[in-house]
Amino acid sequence: MTEAPDHEPDYCSAKGCRADATWELLWNNPRIHKPERRKVWLACDEHRESLATFLGARGFLKDTVPHDD
Secondary structure, three states: OOOOOOOOOOEOOOOOOOOEOOEEEEEOOOOOOOOOOOEEEEEOOOOHHHHHHHHHHOOOEEEEEEOOO
């Protein structure tokens, strides 16, 4: 008998993408969040750059780190 996984895998935040996340894009909107707050978008290798570009163009991207599942 096969055991069920402990939890669902973490998927990329790009619209329609179901690839496993390998990166965390840490961001905040300085108009509505305190400076220390970090929200997280998950990204696969394919969408890391496009998601980072989207957040960066708005001045929201603070850091990109590897995702530990």
